[in-house]
Amino acid sequence: MRQIRNLSLSFLYGHSIVPYRLGLTFFLITGLCSCDNLISPGLRGAGLKIGTNVTPIGEIKAKQDNQAIVYIQGQVEKQAPLIEQWAYKIKDSTGKIWVVTNQKNLGEGSEVVIKGKIRYRSIPLAGKELGEVYLEEE
Secondary structure (H helix, E strand, O other), rough: OOHHHHHOOOHHHHOOHHHHHHHHHHHHHHHHHHHHOOHHHHHOOOOOOOOEEEOHHOOOOOOOOOOOOOEEEEEEEEEEEOOOEEEEEEEEEEEEEEEEEEEOOOOOOOOOEEEEEEEOOEEEOOOOOOOEEEEEEO
């Protein structure tokens, strides 16, 4: 049995094991640090984008026939309870928009990414159109 042990460690004869441990430690730390970017950055902080599919809120226009599906990213500014849903005012660096959703747990100040359909509600008042565009979460 002693002879088998000596044969399995014979490649280390005359060498220190410290460089091997340092090399392994280096590769483990490098691997862990590089995996950090795989976490969804859209939920971590302001100014970070999850990808090119995010539409700036300022580019969403108030068109009555527009029902496109978009992704928006921003910070919850206000919240309002509805009968069976919630409405949240989401802001980014380009503008603000109301989002209607079934989610109840979005706190003010939290960063969110939401997929939704663009909706327009017409509000004619005294001969003027005061309608507003909003997002209905998909």
